[in-house]
Every structure is written in C-alpha cells, then in structure tokens.
Amino acid sequence: MDLNDTPEQAQFREKVRSWLEEHKGEAPVLEGPDALTEEDEIVAARRVWQRKLAEGGLAGATWPKELGGQGLGPIEQVIISQEIAAAGVPGILDVIGVGMLGPTLIAHGSEEQKQQFLGPMLHGDEVWCQLFSEPAAGSDLAGIQSRAKQVDGGWVLNGQKVWTTNAQFSAYGLLLARTDPEQHKHKGLTMFIVPMDAEGVTVRGLRQITGDAEFNEVFFDDVKIPDDAVVGGVNNGWGTALTTLMFERLTIGFGSEGLGYRPERFAGRIAEDPEASRNGEVRQRLGHIATDLMAVRFTGYRMLSALQQGQIPGPEAGLSKITTVNAGIQATELVADIVGPDALREDVENPFAYHTSFLPGLKSAGGTEEILRNTIGERVLGLPPEPRLDKGIPFSELRAKEKAAAS
Numbered sequence: 332m333d334l335n336d337t338p339e340q341a342q343f344r345e346k347v348r349s350w351l352e353e354h355k356g357e358a359p360v361l362e363g364p365d366a367l368t369e370e371d372e373i374v375a376a377r378r379v380w381q382r383k384l385a386e387g388g389l390a391g392a393t394w395p396k397e398l399g400g401q402g403l404g405p406i407e408q409v410i411i412s413q414e415i416a417a418a419g420v421p422g423i424l425d426v427i428g429v430g431m432l433g434p435t436l437i438a439h440g441s442e443e444q445k446q447q448f449l450g451p452m453l454h455g456d457e458v459w460c461q462l463f464s465e466p467a468a469g470s471d472l473a474g475i476q477s478r479a480k481q482v483d484g485g486w487v488l489n490g491q492k493v494w495t496t497n498a499q500f501s502a503y504g505l506l507l508a509r510t511d512p513e514q515h516k517h518k519g520l521t522m523f524i525v526p527m528d529a530e531g532v533t534v535r536g537l538r539q540i541t542g543d544a545e546f547n548e549v550f551f552d553d554v555k556i557p558d559d560a561v562v563g564g565v566n567n568g569w570g571t572a573l574t575t576l577m578f579e580r581l582t583i584g585f586g587s588e589g590l591g592y593r594p595e596r597f598a599g600r601i602a603e604d605p606e607a608s609r610n611g612e613v614r615q616r617l618g619h620i621a622t623d624l625m626a627v628r629f630t631g632y633r634m635l636s637a638l639q640q641g642q643i644p645g646p647e648a649g650l651s652k653i654t655t656v657n658a659g660i661q662a663t664e665l666v667a668d669i670v671g672p673d674a675l676r677e678d679v680e681n682p683f684a685y686h687t688s689f690l691p692g693l694k695s696a697g698g699t700e701e702i703l704r705n706t707i708g709e710r711v712l713g714l715p716p717e718p719r720l721d722k723g724i725p726f727s728e729l730r731a732k733e734k735a736a737a738s
C-alpha cells in the first residue's frame with residue numbers, strides 16, 4: 332500500500348490540524364506544573380473537551396452520520412488520532428464507550444437504544460463502562476456467573492464484575508449476564524444496558540500500584556432492568572460480546588495511540604542524559620524497542636488496509652498489542668536503569684513514573700498475552716487447539732457452577 336496521504340487525506344489532515352490549532356488552548360492540561368490533579372476536575376474538564384471534539388467532528392468519526400458520527404473510514408480515524416497526539420492534547424475521555432460500546436450498540440442495538448444512548452455518549456454527557464470481566468471469568472469470558480432471571484416486565488440481576496474501568500463516573504454499563512445455565516456456556520448469555528445509578532448497584536474502587544483507582548469492582552444485588560435493556564436478543568450475548576471484543580482489539584491493537592502513551596517520549600528522556608545516550612548497550616536496547624514499534628506501525632497499516640477494503644483484520648491485532656505493550660515496558664525499564672529509583676518518583680517533570688507502574692497491567696487488559704499467543708498459534712500458525720473440556724456441556728454441569736453453588 333502507498334503510505335503517503337492521498338490528496339483527499341492530506342486535505343482532511345489539514346482540516347483536523349487547523350481545528351486543533353484553533354481549539355487546543357481549550358483542552359484540559361493533564362501534565363506539567365499547571366496540570367489538573369483531582370479526579371472529578373479532570374473528568375469534568377475532559378467531558379467538556381470530548382463535547383468540543385465531537386462538535387468539531389473529531390470524535391466517533393467512523394460512526395454513521397445519522398447517528399452523530401462523520402461516516403468516515405478507519406484511515407481518517409487514524410489521521411485524527413495522529414493529529415491529536417501531535418498537538419499534545421488529550422483525546423476523548425470515553426474511549427471505551429465511543430470506541431467499543433457505541434459500535435456494539437450501532438451493530439446490535441434497537442433503533443430506540445441508538446436514538447436514546449449514542450448522542451449523549453458521543454458528547455461525553457453520559458460515560459459508559461464495560462461490565463464483562465468477573466473474578467472467575469477473564470480470559471475465559473464465557474464462564475461468567477452473573478445471573479439475570481426473567482420476571483414479569485423485565486429481569487432481575489445478581490452477581491459481581493471486576494476491573495471495570497471508569498465505573499466510578501459512568502452513567503451506563505454494557506453488561507454480559509447468564510440467562511440460561513442449561514445451555515452450553517457460550518450460548519445462554521445475554522447483553523444488557525444497566526444504569527449505574529440503579530438500586531442495588533454498588534461500585535467499589537480498586538487502588539492500583541500507580542496510586543490511582545481507575546477501575547472498580549461492581550456488585551449487583553437484585554437489580555431490576557426492563558426488557559428493552561436487552562441488546563442483540565436474549566441468549567445471543569456471546570455474538571454481541573464478540574463485536575465489543577473485536578473493537579477492543581482494534582482500539583488497543585493500533586498501538587500506542589490506542590493505549591494512550593507515546594513510547595518515543597521515553598527515547599527523548601534517554602537522549603536528555605548525555606552519558607546514557609552515548610552508551611552502546613543503551614543505544615542497542617533503544618534500537619530494539621524502536622524496531623519493534625516500527626514493525627507494529629507497519630502491521631497497523633496492513634490492518635488499516637484490510638479495514639479500508641471492508642475486511643475484518645485477523646489475529647494480527649493481538650500481535651500488535653503484545654509488541655506495543657512489551658516495547659513500552661522495555662522502554663520504562665531502560666529509563667529506570669538509567670535514572671535509578673527516581674524513575675518511580677511522582678512529580679510534574681516525570682510523567683514516566685505513572686507509565687512505569689501502569690504498563691505491566693496492560694499485559695492483561697483486552698486479552699492477556701498468553702491468550703493472544705494461543706490465538707495466534709492456532710489461527711495464524713495452524714498449531715493444534717488447546718484441549719477443551721467444556722465443549723458441548725451445559726453451563727450448569729460445569730465445575731464453576733458447582734463451586735458457586737457450594738459457596
């Protein structure tokens with residue numbers, strides 16, 4: 332493929348760049364001496380910024396026009412991300428909503444759901460969270476045990492979710508629950524829209540090693556949800572969830588822009604140290620990192636090419652995710668080897684402290700490295716599949732269910 336902008340893309344890039352030039356003074360400051368520090372201030376400022384980006388056509392660019400988007404292709408979305416990164420301003424706050432859950436509603440939601448929820452989501456008025464993972468269902472997502480039972484006029488939900496990013500300020504969550512335990516574990520699942528302020532929903536923050544509490548555990552005790560909260564049909568939840576997971580892999584798989592950090596900044600930090608930048612071993616390690624990131628960039632272009640031609644990229648998105656995360660971790664390790672314990676000192680001059688402690692967690696987010704390697708082994712290299720002991724067995728007969736019943 333030709334890696335240069337076409338005349339139309341160059342014109343689009345210029346339009347995005349000049350919008351950002353005009354408005355970047357209104358963006359929230361998240362780094363440096365003037366950075367906002369309180370979570371509620373940051374969230375409020377980022378919501379206002381998301382609204383501006385949406386009004387400028389820089390959020391949800393690939394959403395259909397009739398649903399508030401721009402009806403553009405994936406290449407234009409990448410151009411927007413590149414220009415936002417180059418302008419040094421934050422992107423949208425609700426990456427999970429606009430990038431993953433909105434597209435799921437667009438693909439599987441009813442007309443009423445699309446009309447009610449997508450506009451406020453795009454403009455940052457209502458933030459969304461992804462209520463999939465549970466204490467015993469992460470990699471094995473189809474093993475979820477949260478139960479929704481049908482009652483007159485709706486459903487009653489009980490169970491627990493975990494690692495739910497942004498739940499502490501979300502208005503809604505997209506939740507996967509078991510609705511028929513007599514079916515095989517991938518089949519008796521249903522996707523629901525759950526208002527996070529519904530009676531019986533409890534959100535508890537989980538403190539991370541970074542010191543922040545960006546994700547949560549969420550408990551559901553007899554939460555009543557109406558019939559029209561079902562997305563994509565009763566017991567069709569696995570198919571609906573696969574759409575979300577595909578968009579998640581794409582969001583993360585495109586590399587550092589999707590992950591919200593820019594590894595080249597680590598190289599800048601190393602170059603500031605004259606002794607380190609002349610050291611042969613340091614230069615070699617930096618070279619390895621740079622080569623990996625370059626390979627990710629070109630794999631990303633291949634994925635874009637596939638998307639542009641209407642194809643769905645294959646498991647190579649997983650390979651990009653593994654490589655990007657590992658390159659980021661190696662870069663933080665290199666900085667730590669050079670500056671010593673100061674690499675972890677939180678101060679306004681050192682945004683790397685956060686990345687040093689945050690990046691290892693990304694090995695798990697959006698599919699763990701081991702699971703992605705399994706997928707690549709099976710689907711790209713044609714290796715034999717993992718042994719599956721649960722195939723064709725009703726969920727109610729699996730051990731996880733027995734354990735839950737015993738506890």
Ligand SMILES: Cc1cc2nc3c(=O)[nH]c(=O)nc-3n(C[C@H](O)[C@H](O)[C@H](O)COP(=O)(O)OP(=O)(O)OC[C@H]3O[C@@H](n4cnc5c(N)ncnc54)[C@H](O)[C@@H]3O)c2cc1C
Binds near residue numbers: 495
């Ligand atoms: C920063 C972050 C944000 C997140 N945000 C959300 C969110 O908003 N919503 C949400 O629903 N979830 C979220 N998650 C959860 C994430 O999806 C899970 O962490 C992930 O799916 C892995 O599940 P687990 O943590 O339960 O690990 P487990 O599945 O218990 O795995 C533990 C270890 O065992 C390995 N393992 C498991 N099965 C196999 C196998 N078959 N072969 C080889 N190795 C295996 C794994 O690779 C891993 O190393 C987030 C996680 C992180 C780190």
